[in-house]
Amino acid sequence: MYSFKNDYAEGAHPRILQALMESNFVQEDGYGGDQFTQKAIDILKQKLENTEVDIHLLSGGTQTNLTAISAFLRPHEAVIATSAGHVFTHETGAIEATGHKVISVETEDGKLNPAQIKEVLDLHTDEHMVKPKLVYISNSTEIGSIYNKRELTDLKEFCKEHNLLLYMDGARLGSALCSTENDLKLSDISTLVDAFYIGGTKNGALLGEALVICRNSLKEDFRFQLKQKGALLAKGRLLGIQFYELFKDDLFAELAQHANDMAAILRAGCSAAQLSFLIDSPSNQIFPILPNYLITELQKSYSFLIWEKVDSTHSAIRLVTSWATKEEEVRSFVKAIKQIVDAKRVI
Template sequence: MYSFKNDYAEGAHPRILQALLDSNFVQEAGYGEDSFTQKAIELLREKLGRQDVDIHLLSGGTQTNLTAISAFLRPHEAAIAASTGHIFTHETGAIEATGHKVISVETKDGKLNPSLIKEVLDLHTDEHMVKPKLVYLSNSTEIGSIYIKSELTDLRDFCKEQNLLLYMDGARLGSALCSDDNDLKLSDIPSLVDAFYIGGTKNGALLGEALVICCNSLKEDFRFHLKQKGALLAKGRLLGSQFYELFRDDLFFELAQHANKMATILREECSNADFSFLTYSPSNQIFPILPNALIAELQKNYAFIVWEKVDSTHSAIRLVTSWATKEEEVRAFVEDMKKSNEL
């Protein structure tokens, strides 16, 4: 049984494990004040081309989102997210548990735009309702679409006009930046959003996300929020060592490129077999629509998520490739798909 369920089924890239092993007996300070974390932060600032950003390393995406968003918002303020957004659908109400409502917006492609956000603002006009304050987006999105530079620029300009914060979930940022459709550079992002994170968990790290705070007003006392939310790790060195290894010679992008390459093979072969897709996805997640009988056959040898029922005989599935996905397994899936479809 080979899994295309997610991009964190494997452990970590061997170089990450070797870096952790090599530094295992080096004694270091705790809580992110170690030399590995400081080196990683300086390296990330260099890659971003911004020495004025604050960078904090956290263990996972949900922890990063709830810590950041709850720190950035006042008690009566809310976040706006696409209805497919991770904070709305897959974080067990983590944001709401901190006292902040998530206002959902229906979208066709998983992406927000100024007109969709304005509809929310027009409905929330006084103190009898929560006040929309933060716009949450994911790049790549939960359904595999990506934001290009002009889209983010439009969002930034609109958010500034409306005094809204713009926050980007970057759990799969590597895949988005390495997509063939992308025109955005990592160094572009700090000028386009108020805060974002660079996902390591889904791109070769054992665990870890790097939260980048670009807006000065959001930086104060953030380590207090980290500690209060259980996100200030005593052994923060484990995160620092991994991010330094991922970025010291751009391993981060190499791994994302591999994941995208494997997804491209699956996407092209599904298209060649005349299967349509639930959504256009140029990243490492694809959503082909297959006959239910074919899905049942494929599930005998492959693990994947049946995403959505399309009609009485067809469903969309989600196939996710990772930094470690083996091309021979991708080719085997394609061949089994073709053979089973012919039966």
Template sequence: MYSFKNDYSEGAHPRILNALLETNLVQDEGYGEDRYSKEAMELIKEKIRNHDVDIHFISGGTQTNLIAISAFLRPHEAAIAVSSGHILGHETGAIEATGHKILSVEGKDGKLSPADLQGVLDGHPDEHMVKPKLVYISNSTEIGSIYSKSELQELHDFCQRNQLILYMDGARLGSALCSEENDLHLSDLPNLVDAFYIGGTKNGALIGEALVICRDSLKEDFRYHIKQKGALLAKGRLMGIQFFELFRDNLFFDLATHANQMAGRIKDELEKAEVKFLTHSPSNQIFPILPNAVITELQSNYAFHVWEKVDSDSSAIRLVTSWATSEEEVISFIEELKRELI
């Protein structure tokens, strides 16, 4: 049984494991004050070409989202998210549990636009309702789409005019930035969003996300928030070592590029077989629509999510490739799927 369910089924890239082993018996400070974490932070600042940001390493995406959003918002303020947003559907009410409402809008292709945001602002005019304050987006999105630079610039400008915080979930930021359709650079992000994180868990690390806080007003006392939420790891070096290894050369981008290429290989072959897709997703997540009978047969040898029922006879499945997905497994999957489609 080979899994296309997610991009974190494997452990970590061998270089990361080697780096952890080589530094294993070296003593250093705890709670992210170690030399490795500090070196990784400086390296990321160089990559994004901005040394005025604050960087914090947090173990996972849900933890990062809940700590950041709850820290950035006052008690009466709310977040805005597209209906397919991760914080809305797949984080067990983590944001709401901190006392902050999530205002959901339909959006398009998993993305938000200024028109969507204006509708929310118009619908919350006074103190009898929660105050929309933070705009949550993800890149790539929950359905594999990506934001263009112009789309992100429009959101940024709207948020600036309306005193909104623009926050980007970057669990699959590597995949977005390495997409063939992408025109964004990592160094663009500090100028376009107020905070974002660089996902390591889904791009070759064992654990870890690097939260980058760009707006000065959001930086104060942030380590207090991390500690209070139970996320200030005593052995914070474990994440620092991993992010240093990911960014000391192009490993982070090489791994994301490989994941995209494997997904693209499957997508290209399915398009040749005239298979339709639920969404346009130029990243490492694709959503082909298949007959239910074919899906049942594929599940004998492959694991994946059945994402959405399309009609009585067919459904969309989600296939996710990773930094470790082998070309041999991709070819085997394509061949079996083609046989089932005949």
């Protein structure tokens, strides 16, 4: 049984494991005060071409989102997100548990635009309602779409005009930046958002996300917030070692590119079998629409998520590729689709 369910089914890239082994008996200070974490922060600032940002390393995406968002907002302030947004659908109400409402917006492509945000602002007009303050976006989104530079610039300008914070979830940022449709550079992002994170968990690390705080007013006392939320890791070196290894050369991009290349093979194979797609997703997640009989047959050898029912005989599935996805398994999956579809046509 080969899995296309997610991009964190494997452990970590061998270079990361080797770096962890080689440094294992080096004694270091805790809580991010180690040389490895400082080297990781320094290299990230170089890649961002921005030495003014603050960077904090955390263990996971939900932990990063709830720690950052709750720190950035006052008690009566709320988050705006798409209905597919991770903070709205897949974090067990973590943001709400910190006391902040998440206002959802229905979108077809998983992305927010200024007009949609304006509608929310127009509905929240006085102190009897929560005050929308932070715009949450993901790149790539939860349904595989990506933001281009013009879209992100438009969001930045709108948020600045309306005194809103713009926060980007970058769990799959590597895949977004390596997409053939992308025109953003990593160095662009710190000039266009107030805070964002670079996902390691879904791009070759054992665990870890690098939170980048770009807006000066959000930086003060953030380590206190980390400690209070249980996010200040005693063995912070484990995160520092991994991010330094990912960014000291081009490993981060290479791993994301591999995931995208494997998704491209799946996408082409589904298209060749005359399958349609729920959404155009130029990243490492694709959402082909399959006849239910084909899904049943494929599930005998492969695992994946059934995303949503399309009609009585068809459903959209989610296929996710990773830094470690084997090309032979991808081609085997494509071949299985063709064989099953051809056999059905003969019958």
